[in-house]
Amino acid sequence: MLDVLTLVTGVAALxxxxxxxxxxxxxxxxxxxxxxxxxxxxxxALVQLVVxxxxxxxxxxxxxxxxxxxxxxxxxxxxxxxxGLMSLSERSKWGSVTxxxxxxxxxxxxxxxxxxxxx
Numbered sequence: 001m002l003d004v005l006t007l008v009t010g011v012a013a014l015x016x017x018x019x020x021x022x023x024x025x026x027x028x029x030x031x032x033x034x035x036x037x038x039x040x041x042x043x044x045a046l047v048q049l050v051v052x053x054x055x056x057x058x059x060x061x062x063x064x065x066x067x068x069x070x071x072x073x074x075x076x077x078x079x080x081x082x083x084g085l086m087s088l089s090e091r092s093k094w095g096s097v098t099x100x101x102x103x104x105x106x107x108x109x110x111x112x113x114x115x116x117x118x119x
Contacts, residue, residue, distance in 0.1 A: 002051055003119065009044040010110035013080070016041050017103035024096035030087045034099060038084045041103065045077045048113075063118035072116060076109040 083102020
């Protein structure tokens with residue numbers, strides 16, 4: 001898998017987590033700008049999902065198994081949008097905390113994806 005894409009996605013997720021965490025620290029709900037940031041990070045996760053599937057289709061294999069790799073790819077793609085939807089239902093600082101937590105989960109999943117692929 002592309003190490004650079006994994007690194008960029010993980011760093012972007014951590015930046016999003018810090019940004020949403022800062023909003024939570026200031027008792028602010030998620031705002032439109034936060035959702036734009038979530039969209040950018042989700043787009044990076046979508047690109048990673050497509051790249052991972054293309055590499056699998058070309059015959060490349062992750063060290064720890066294809067099934068777990070695909071499961072982690074799908075989870076990485078879904079975690080930030082799911083956290084964003086949950087933050088919409090809680091229009092307080094806890095919505096920002098939820099978005100930050102989703103971004104941290106994505107960063108951890110990126111590290112795990114790197115390990116599964118054989119990094």
